[in-house]
Amino acid sequence: xxxxxxxxxxxxxxxxxRAGHRGEFWAALFLMAQLYxxxxxxxxxxxxxxxxxxERFGTTVFVEVKARGLSSDEAAAxxxxxxxxxxxxxxxYVAKHPALAATPLRFDVIFIAPFALPRHLKxxxxxxxx
Numbered sequence: 001x002x003x004x005x006x007x008x009x010x011x012x013x014x015x016x017x018r019a020g021h022r023g024e025f026w027a028a029l030f031l032m033a034q035l036y037x038x039x040x041x042x043x044x045x046x047x048x049x050x051x052x053x054x055e056r057f058g059t060t061v062f063v064e065v066k067a068r069g070l071s072s073d074e075a076a077a078x079x080x081x082x083x084x085x086x087x088x089x090x091x092x093y094v095a096k097h098p099a100l101a102a103t104p105l106r107f108d109v110i111f112i113a114p115f116a117l118p119r120h121l122k123x124x125x126x127x128x129x130x
Contacts, residue, residue, distance in 0.1 A: 038052060
């Protein structure tokens, strides 16, 4: 079956993507300053995308980055995190990298907003019940 034509992205969508890329860049810098080692960025899997994969003291951390225009939007951003997608993507990634299965895994969220320090929620959500 032929592929469907790709629709051009709107200027708003391109701006949002650039803002997301910038947010991921700043989140990675923030994590490196906290002695995390960035293992991968923008990992695309058939079931979803993982913004950052980091490691610190033997724990593999799957990081969702939420860049917002205001730091007061954090609660809405946390509620918007698609936990099932992130967990499924992480499961796929671990299946492709079996050595990670023996390490502790954690799911974090980092909020990025202009004129505010990044806010890092460690173990932002639990995978039980997902």
